[in-house]
Amino acid sequence: MPQPDPRTVLLVLFDDVQSLDVTGPLEVFAGAERLAPGSYRLVTASLDGGPVRTSSGLTLVPDLALTAAPDPHTLLVPGGEGTRRPDPALTAWLRARGPGATRLVSVCTGALLVAAAGLLDGRRATTHWAYCERLAREHPAVTVEPEPIYVRDGHVATSAGVTSGIDLALALVEDDLDREVALTVARHLVVFLRRPGNQAQFSVQLSAQTASREPLREVQRWITDYPDADLSVEALAARARLSPRHFARAFTAETGTTPGRYVDRVRLEHARRLLEDTSASVEEVARAGGYGTPEAMRRAFLKALGTAPSEYRRRFHPVLPR
Numbered sequence: 001m002p003q004p005d006p007r008t009v010l011l012v013l014f015d016d017v018q019s020l021d022v023t024g025p026l027e028v029f030a031g032a033e034r035l036a037p038g039s040y041r042l043v044t045a046s047l048d049g050g051p052v053r054t055s056s057g058l059t060l061v062p063d064l065a066l067t068a069a070p071d072p073h074t075l076l077v078p079g080g081e082g083t084r085r086p087d088p089a090l091t092a093w094l095r096a097r098g099p100g101a102t103r104l105v106s107v108c109t110g111a112l113l114v115a116a117a118g119l120l121d122g123r124r125a126t127t128h129w130a131y132c133e134r135l136a137r138e139h140p141a142v143t144v145e146p147e148p149i150y151v152r153d154g155h156v157a158t159s160a161g162v163t164s165g166i167d168l169a170l171a172l173v174e175d176d177l178d179r180e181v182a183l184t185v186a187r188h189l190v191v192f193l194r195r196p197g198n199q200a201q202f203s204v205q206l207s208a209q210t211a212s213r214e215p216l217r218e219v220q221r222w223i224t225d226y227p228d229a230d231l232s233v234e235a236l237a238a239r240a241r242l243s244p245r246h247f248a249r250a251f252t253a254e255t256g257t258t259p260g261r262y263v264d265r266v267r268l269e270h271a272r273r274l275l276e277d278t279s280a281s282v283e284e285v286a287r288a289g290g291y292g293t294p295e296a297m298r299r300a301f302l303k304a305l306g307t308a309p310s311e312y313r314r315r316f317h318p319v320l321p322r
Contacts, residue, residue, distance in 0.1 A: 006041040010072035013046040019054040021078030021107040028169035031185040045069045055081045075101035079108030086116045107165035115139040123153040128161040215240040228290040275313040
């Protein structure tokens, strides 16, 4: 029986590209090819076929010029400083050749290039959290989702900052081949099989603003340190020595989120970390996370992540190399 042709993965190179946006996914696909020979053909190309210098100073030598590149199965557009002012020639090439790809993928701010070529119009997409606002402002036809580490909309997939390109590449390998190949690649790279696409790009403590007043900052620290405590507005207001109404108003004004939502996100993050990093039972995690019962935690996980705690652990508990 004849073997199917390998999937051509074409990685676009340009000056001031982020090196990890290129090498991270490249290592994933190369690892899959070593495990399942004939699965992928990896090709790198720049506009003129000449070397490019990454934003960290590393020089990358492409295989050929984009004009000579084969029709790709997967067209991968990395990010980096070179996406801030898209090269018109590169944008034109993407506009012409992008629609012919079976799968169009961007990593980090590569989404800015893909959007400039009009290939994200009418689609959901993400990019590095620091550039989501710009992507939405400059390309109003794109529905920007700032939270997830990657978003898949039909044959188009976009990912957030740098390492999320590895997560997305592992998910694509799992789709193309099987879970075992993706898991083996992840083991060799010493990473999770893959983080869920809807996992937040950064922690609650980073995404929320830090309150300017010390009583409110102390409350934020208390929530993080004791997610299983009584974290009702009344209890938190008492810690801040404010009335519940004044506390709720001040907390929202200074952190950009309500006390209830902040508590929900801290508890979810705490529970996720326990499921990922420990062997504690779901019941124990529920108590430690302040949910009280496994069912309450299950409802929170389904609402926020679209998966139950037991399934989350099965997928994302790290498997150590043997």
